[in-house]
Every structure is written in structure tokens, then in C-alpha cells.
Amino acid sequence: MATNTGQMGYLPRGGAIFCTIPDILYLPELVFGGLVLSLVASTELFPNNPQAYVISVAIFCFLLTFFWLLIFACGSHNNRSCWASADVAYHGFAALLYLSASVLLAKVTIDAANADLKDTVYYKLNVAAVVFAFFTTLLYVIHTIFSAIRWKSF
Template identity: 85%
Template sequence: MATNTGQMGYLPRGGAIFCTIPDIFYLPELVFGGLVLSLVASTYLLPYNPQAYVISVAIFCFVVTFLWLLIFACGSHHNRSSWASADVAYHGFAALLYLSASVLLAYITIFWDIAVGRDELIYKLDVAAVVFSFLTTLLYVIHTIFSAIRWKSF
């Protein structure tokens, strides 16, 4: 059974996006990003600004990644290097946003637990959100690296 994982300079269409690297990372990015969003939203949003930033990043990346997945799945792109470069640019930007949100969320989780002291469930939810946020950052970084490799092959 042949897949498109070895072809360079190829932007997949339709179901092929679930068989090619880096596009295979779309679904885990959506799942982990959704987990970050739901975990942060289920805790106390104190302090407001940092938590609101984390939720904003999670919503933005979830929606845009889903739209990007639909563009590739529907075949709306035309095998041009401009789509490959836009893919690298978006995933690099998303990785940077998630990294900043992850660091901020980890800082707030540590600081808020020490300063105020939370109940055990809220703290566990915040820790889980931090872990999934860093995993989502890692997925976006890996996607960016493989997208850059594909972009260079055009």
C-alpha cells in the first residue's frame, strides 16, 4: 500500500491529509487544543488577563487549524508553493502563540497556588491544562518543522 508520506513538493487533497506528514498532525492539534480550551475554561479565570489570553489563543488556534484542515481536505488549494509557505507561516505563528500561552499558564498556575491556595480539583485542572498546552505547542512546532521541509522541496 503506497502512501504520500515520501513525496516531497506535494500538497495533499481529501483523505490524503490523514496519511501524509506533516498534515497528520492536524487532528492531534485539534484534540489537544480543545482539551486546553475546555480545561482552562472549567477553572476559575483568575487572574483575568492571563487566563483570557490563554483562552483566546486556544480558540484562535482551534478555529484556524480547523479551517486550514478543511481547506486541505476539500482541495481548495492548488499545489503551489504559496500554500506551502502559508502553512509554514501559520503553524510557526501558532507555535509561538501556544508557547507564550503555555509559559504564562504555567506561571499563573504556580503563582496562584502558592499565593492564594486553591482547592485540589482546580489545581489539578490547571496542571492538566499546562501539560496539554505544552503538548499542543510541541505538536505545532513539529508540524512547522515538517511543513518547512515540505516547503523547501517545492
């Protein structure tokens, strides 16, 4: 039986990953995660500033999401249920990491606004990074939910 999350008990491979939810979310996760990384890397990093953590989370999630995309695209998962549970675990962990990074980045941006740095380019880059970081968090949460639905069908 086909559903919007793919066939029950089936992990897609090859080009089919771009036709099923949650796998279609890999590309937006990569794009918006890359935007977060480039925006935060464009700003100044002050001592004792949590932006280094944000960059670390963005790099970690970008690389692992790309690696995860390659595993599914190449069909290396052999349609086993352990891959479905690993998919849920990874995306849940990535959502948690991005949520913590987004909150820290929002705090840095609020502190910059309180220090009357609203007119600087770095402040504007941080605001954009906060928006994209929370949107990326939302993408990872949605991916986790739909991956959990698929995992339960195994």
C-alpha cells in the same frame, strides 16, 4: 520520490492528508487544543489573570487549524507553493502563540501553588491544562518543522 513528508513538491488533498506527515498532526492539534480550551474554561478567571489570553489563543488556533484542515481536505489549495509557505507561516505563528500561552498558564499555576491552593479542583485543572498546552505547542512546532521541509522541496 515519496518521503515521509509526502511527495516532493506536492501538497496532499482529500483523505491523503491523514497519511502524510505533517498533515496527520491536524487531528492531535485539534484534540489537545480543545482540551486546553475546555480545561482553562473550567477554571475561575480572576481579574488581571492571563487565562483570558490562553483562552483566546486556544480558540484562535482551534478555529484556524480546523479551517486549514478543511482547505487541505477539500483540495482548495490547488497544489501551489504559496500554500506550502502559508502552512509553515501559520503553524510557526500558532506554535509561538501556544508557547506564550503555555508559559503564562504555567505562571498562573505556580502562583496558585504558592498561595496554598494545591488542593483545589481549579489548581488540578490548571496543571492538566499546562501539560496539554505544552504538548500542543510541541505538536505545532513539529508541524512547522515538517511543513518547512516540505516547503523547501517546492
